[in-house]
Amino acid sequence: MIRVLSSDLAVIGQSLIKSLDQKVSAPCRGNLAALTDSGLGNLLALQVIMSRRLHARRVEGVDKNIWVEFTQLAADYKVVNLGQGFPDFSPPKYIQDAFCKAVSSGCPMYQYTRGFGHPPLVKILAKFFSRIVGREIDPFDDILVTVGAYQALYCTFQALVDEGDEVIIVEPFFDCYQPMVKMAGGKAVYVPLRPRAEGGKTVSSGDWTLSAEELSSKITPHTKAVVINTPNNPLGKVYKTEELQMIADLCIKHDMVCITDEVYEWLTYDGAKHVKIASLPGMWERTITIGSAGKTFSATGLKVGWAIGSGRVMKHLKIIHQNSVYHTATAAQVLLLTNNILQLFS
Numbered sequence: 001m002i003r004v005l006s007s008d009l010a011v012i013g014q015s016l017i018k019s020l021d022q023k024v025s026a027p028c029r030g031n032l033a034a035l036t037d038s039g040l041g042n043l044l045a046l047q048v049i050m051s052r053r054l055h056a057r058r059v060e061g062v063d064k065n066i067w068v069e070f071t072q073l074a075a076d077y078k079v080v081n082l083g084q085g086f087p088d089f090s091p092p093k094y095i096q097d098a099f100c101k102a103v104s105s106g107c108p109m110y111q112y113t114r115g116f117g118h119p120p121l122v123k124i125l126a127k128f129f130s131r132i133v134g135r136e137i138d139p140f141d142d143i144l145v146t147v148g149a150y151q152a153l154y155c156t157f158q159a160l161v162d163e164g165d166e167v168i169i170v171e172p173f174f175d176c177y178q179p180m181v182k183m184a185g186g187k188a189v190y191v192p193l194r195p196r197a198e199g200g201k202t203v204s205s206g207d208w209t210l211s212a213e214e215l216s217s218k219i220t221p222h223t224k225a226v227v228i229n230t231p232n233n234p235l236g237k238v239y240k241t242e243e244l245q246m247i248a249d250l251c252i253k254h255d256m257v258c259i260t261d262e263v264y265e266w267l268t269y270d271g272a273k274h275v276k277i278a279s280l281p282g283m284w285e286r287t288i289t290i291g292s293a294g295k296t297f298s299a300t301g302l303k304v305g306w307a308i309g310s311g312r313v314m315k316h317l318k319i320i321h322q323n324s325v326y327h328t329a330t331a332a333q334v335l336l337l338t339n340n341i342l343q344l345f346s
C-alpha cells in the first residue's frame with residue numbers, strides 16, 4: 001500500500017497524466033482527460049490512508065453489535081434466530097388491515113407530519129397514558145414519537161447524559177443501553193438483579209431482585225440516571241411496586257433521573273401487574289418512560305415508539321430528535337389510529 005496524503009493527490013494525478021499523455025493517441029487523450037476529471041481521483045483515493053484520525057472517538061469500542069452478529073450467523077447457518085425478539089408469524093389481522101387502510105388514505109400519508117409525533121397520535125397516546133400514569137399528560141409537551149424504542153433511548157441518553165456522567169444500568173439489560181451511554185460521553189455502572197434461591201425451589205423471574213444496599217453503593221456525585229427495564233428483557237421480571245418505590249426513593253434522594261424501558265408492558269403473565277415508576281409520587285418530573293408499538297403489536301418492523309415524560313425533560317429529547325431523524329414514518333403512525341387500535345389495550 002502506498003502511503004499518500006490527500007493533499008498530494010492532485011500533484012501525483014497530474015504527473016501521472018503528463019507521462020501517460022506523451023504515449024497515447026489523440027482519442028485516448030480525450031478519455032484520459034475525462035478519467036482525470038471523474039474517476040482517477042477516486043481511484044487514487046482508494047490508495048490513500050488519511051494521516052489524521054478519520055472516525056470520531058464516540059464510535060470507538062462500540063462497533064460490536066450482538067444483533068448484527070446473531071442475524072448474520074442465523075442467515076449463514078440457516079438456523080432459527082432465537083437471539084432477536086421478533087415473531088415468525090404475522091401480526092394480528094387488525095394490524096394488517098389497519099396498515100392497508102393507512103397506506104391507502106391518500107396523499108398526506110406519504111408526506112411529512114409534525115416532527116415530534118403526528119398530532120392525532122400524540123393526542124390519543126396522551127389520553128391513553130394519562131389514565132395509566134394518573135395525571136394529565138400534555139400531548140404536545142410530554143410525548144415524543146420516535147423510530148421505535150431504540151430511538152427514544154438514543155434521544156434520552158444523548159439529551160441527558162454529559163461527558164463524565166455516570167449512568168447505573170440494572171443487569172441483565174438490553175444491549176444498547178451501554179453503547180448509547182458511552183456514545184453520549186457517559187460511563188455505564190452496573191448493578192445486578194440477583195436470584196434469590198430459597199430451599200432448592202425453581203427460581204422464577206420474580207425471584208430476581210435488586211438490593212437497595214447494592215444500588216445505593218453504586219451512587220456517586222456523578223450519577224445522573226438509573227436505567228430499569230420492566231418487564232425485563234431477558235428475564236421477564238415485572239418489578240413490584242415496592243421495588244419501584246425503593247428505586248424512586250433513591251432517585252429522589254440523590255436527584256437522579258430514571259429511564260424506564262417498558263416496551264414489554266403488555267406482556268405480563270401469572271397475574272403480575274405492570275406498574276409505571278412514573279406514576280409514583282415525585283417521579284413524573286424525573287422519569288422518561290419508553291414504549292414501543294412494534295413490541296406491543298408483534299410487528300417489530302413497524303418501528304414506532306415513544307418517550308413520555310414531563311415537558312421540562314422532553315424538550316431536550318426533542319432537540320436530539322429534530323436534529324437526527326426529524327420524524328417517524330407518517331403511515332406507521334397513522335396505522336395506530338386506525339380502527340381504534342390503541343384502545344384495545346385500555
Ligand SMILES: Cc1ncc(COP(=O)(O)O)c(C=O)c1O
Nearest residue numbers: 148149150174233263292294305
Ligand atoms: C428491552 C428492549 N428495549 C427496546 C427495544 C427496541 O424496541 P424497538 O424495536 O421499538 O426499537 C427492544 C427490542 O428488542 C427491547 O427488547
